[in-house]
Amino acid sequence: MSHDQNFKNLILDYPREALEFFAADEAAKIDASARILPLRQEQLKERLGDRFHELDVPLLVEWPDDKREALLFILEEESDPRRFSIHRLAHYCLHLAEMLNTERVVPVVIFLRDGAVPDRLELGGDRHTYLSFRYLACHLPRLDWQEYRDSQNLTARLNLPNMHYAPERRVEVYAHAVRGLFELEPDPEKQIKYIDFIDIYTALEPDELERYCQEYSEDVQKMSSFAKRHLEQGRQEGMQQGMQQGEARILLRQMERKFGKVSVEVRQRINQADESTLLEWSERILTANSPEEVLH
Template identity: 70%
Template sequence: MDHDQNFKNLIVDYPKQALEFFAADEVCPLDDTVKITPVRQEQLKNRLGDRFRELDVPLLVEWPNGHREALLFAVEEHTDPRRFSIHRIAHYCLDLAEMFDTRRVVPVVIFLNQNQCPGELRIGGDRVDYLEFRYLACHLKQRIAEDYRQSDNIIARLNLP
């Protein structure tokens, strides 16, 4: 089993802790009533011959008490910044939004190494940007391990030096 698969398994096995660590700005705190469900990784194709897109770990977060509307998280892990494509991440999010008929999709990109990847994508004409896309970035190498040494979050403890 390769590193990427181990990383995906860790997120699927501990989704609450993963979101609290990688996407804290969007989800914290998550209480024990929240329901987190991994959704299909392979996105549906429009035509049989089309290439399929496969997400690392898409997670559906639901609050049974109705405290918040459900959120979809498109969690992507990147080891090699040269292979990163903000366009591909935007496609994933648009596919999820269409599949679940929602606008509540949060792209989370976990960078294992230092990088200079674009943080946003703007598509438009001379006067107006018609599509703007950003993602929540988690740069593991920029996190301070000491801040998490006493944490009860297993994801934080396993992912920092």
């Protein structure tokens, strides 16, 4: 699993929401007129080399008519705090500031797991400090999920599973994350994309998925209705194959969450089924006790 890529996708798909959530202190002054642009990774790799290629997602915030000087945000996701190097981050920020000829740089580190990390770097001698560096830190496990459970910021809602919560509330956390996705993201393709994100970071056990289906049956029905609308839209647009694949992915994910890893034969049947059959099986999984009951 590539946590780096998951968060890069999230930040690139929702740059404004990401800055408002991960870098709230600095993002407060980014008004609606500002344009947020990702810097091209190819250009950075060519200019700075491979050693920084997986470090960051740089976002350049520009204002029209030079109302304000552009501001560069550098966002890094760190899965394991033990791997975090403040020296490497400082080195990268200095290189990028020189390359873009700017001193307006905001480094942001998103910690996916909790742990002790240095919060500043100071270089100097006995009498003076000659370089002082710090960064904005977003420690996801230290955030109380209940403070964000009804947030209108989609990035926050998608990250509910990465926040602090009691294990017995995992199903509730999952439900609020999924509900936020379907309330705040109208694009069906991104809905499918980020239901995977929620699944990965919630990692419901089969019994928890069953509880979700029982306790949040209305939401499950909405998801089924969404799948049906998505398939109908795809059919109208000549995208039947792509929509069938999307529905098959959803069903396979539900099957594996509820019953564990499915057999090759079950996977083949699902991948080869047509849209109407997949919809029927998606409804049947709510009450079935085995993969065979779903596909009979």
